[in-house]
Amino acid sequence: MKKILWVPLALLSASVFAEVAVVVHPSNAAALNPEAIAQIYLGRSKSFPDGKAALPLGQAEGSKTTEQFNQKVLNKSGSQIKAYWSKLVFTGKGTPPKEISTDAEMLELVSQNPSVIGYVDKASVTDKVKVLATF
Numbered sequence: 001m002k003k004i005l006w007v008p009l010a011l012l013s014a015s016v017f018a019e020v021a022v023v024v025h026p027s028n029a030a031a032l033n034p035e036a037i038a039q040i041y042l043g044r045s046k047s048f049p050d051g052k053a054a055l056p057l058g059q060a061e062g063s064k065t066t067e068q069f070n071q072k073v074l075n076k077s078g079s080q081i082k083a084y085w086s087k088l089v090f091t092g093k094g095t096p097p098k099e100i101s102t103d104a105e106m107l108e109l110v111s112q113n114p115s116v117i118g119y120v121d122k123a124s125v126t127d128k129v130k131v132l133a134t135f
C-alpha cells in the first residue's frame with residue numbers, strides 16, 4: 001500500500017517544482033521585474049521599458065505551464081484570469097494574449113520577433129531566446 005501512495009506523491013511534487021521561464025528575443029535589452037511582466041500580461045502595459053511595443057503570447061488555457069505562470073507571476077487562478085479577460089473584452093478595454101499550443105511553437109515565435117514576450121517550461125528553453133526571469 002505504501003508503494004501506491006508514494007508514486008502519486010512523487011508525481012505531484014515534480015509538477016509543483018516545475019519552473020516557468022519568461023522569454024524574449026535575444027536582441028531585446030529589456031530587464032523586467034515580476035510586476036512589470038504581470039502588467040504586460042494583464043494588458044495594463046503595452047510596451048517594454050525602452051518604449052518598444054510588447055506583444056505577449058500565452059499558452060493554452062489549462063496547460064501546466066499556464067497554470068504555473070498564472071499562479072507564480074499573475075497571482076491568479078485560471079478561472080480568475082478568464083473572468084478578468086471576459087470583463088475587459090466585454091467592455092472593449094482589452095484583448096487577452098494570443099494562445100500558443102506548444103513550447104516549441106512559442107520559442108520559434110519569440111526567436112523571430114523582438115516585440116514578442118512569452119513563457120515556456122524552463123526545461124524547453126533553447127539558445128534561440130533570452131530568459132528574462134524564471135518562476
